[in-house]
Amino acid sequence: MKFELNFRNNFGTDQELLEDIKRISEKLKQDKLTSREYDENGGQFSSGTVSRRFGGWNKALEKAGVGITVLSNISKDNLLQNLEEVWITLGRQPTSREMRQPLSNYSQRGYITTFGSWRKALVEFVEYINSASEPVEEHNSNETVDSDSQEPTYKHKTKRIPSERLKVQVLMRDGNKCRLCGVIVTGDNIHFDHITPWSKGGETVLENLQVLCAPHNLAKGDC
Numbered sequence: 001m002k003f004e005l006n007f008r009n010n011f012g013t014d015q016e017l018l019e020d021i022k023r024i025s026e027k028l029k030q031d032k033l034t035s036r037e038y039d040e041n042g043g044q045f046s047s048g049t050v051s052r053r054f055g056g057w058n059k060a061l062e063k064a065g066v067g068i069t070v071l072s073n074i075s076k077d078n079l080l081q082n083l084e085e086v087w088i089t090l091g092r093q094p095t096s097r098e099m100r101q102p103l104s105n106y107s108q109r110g111y112i113t114t115f116g117s118w119r120k121a122l123v124e125f126v127e128y129i130n131s132a133s134e135p136v137e138e139h140n141s142n143e144t145v146d147s148d149s150q151e152p153t154y155k156h157k158t159k160r161i162p163s164e165r166l167k168v169q170v171l172m173r174d175g176n177k178c179r180l181c182g183v184i185v186t187g188d189n190i191h192f193d194h195i196t197p198w199s200k201g202g203e204t205v206l207e208n209l210q211v212l213c214a215p216h217n218l219a220k221g222d223c
């Protein structure tokens with residue numbers, strides 16, 4: 001007969017096991033929990049016991065009503081694009097703790113697992129944001145030009161609406177503040193204004209864009 005040291009309790013009821021998963025998940029203030037995190041943060045049972053009891057770690061999480069960390073299918077591009085969206089929503093660099101539902105589709109753990117650390121994820125993100133310049137194409141201005149007016153028609157090299165990447169560049173430069181009054185702006189209140197108006201031939205490039213609040217954007221009118 002072989003004896004093994006066993007410091008963990010293998011004899012909890014199903015309910016106790018699930019309660020304990022919930023407890024650790026709440027303690028870590030995470031909506032997701034890996035088996036390793038459970039073991040390392042004071043799980044009363046071993047994650048192996050839990051997995052065996054419920055036919056897999058994820059099945060146990062499901063039963064406990066705790067989110068499942070699915071990391072293997074997330075590509076770097078998905079993570080970077082998600083970070084781009086979160087950045088634009090906040091108007092600024094998110095903290096790792098802010099990377100959670102509903103703001104973010106992926107938790108900080110996804111970034112740490114894929115990039116090595118949150119900091120490294122940010123470094124790659126900055127490279128990603130700076131990597132591609134705006135596609136320069138010939139665009140005929142689609143602005144309706146009154147045939148009676150003397151307004152010249154401008155042939156734009158850029159598209160009127162800035163890309164997500166360009167928006168982040170503007171936010172990185174201006175911060176999430178209106179350039180005219182300094183008020184903090186987030187979400188739909190962030191306006192990316194053409195300094196030289198689009199209708200006056202202004203291009204959608206970093207140098208010609210600025211962050212404005214809604215009232216100032218409205219006041220400026222022709223953006």
Ligand SMILES: [Zn+2]
Pocket residue numbers: 178179180181182183212213214215216
């Ligand atoms: Zn303002």
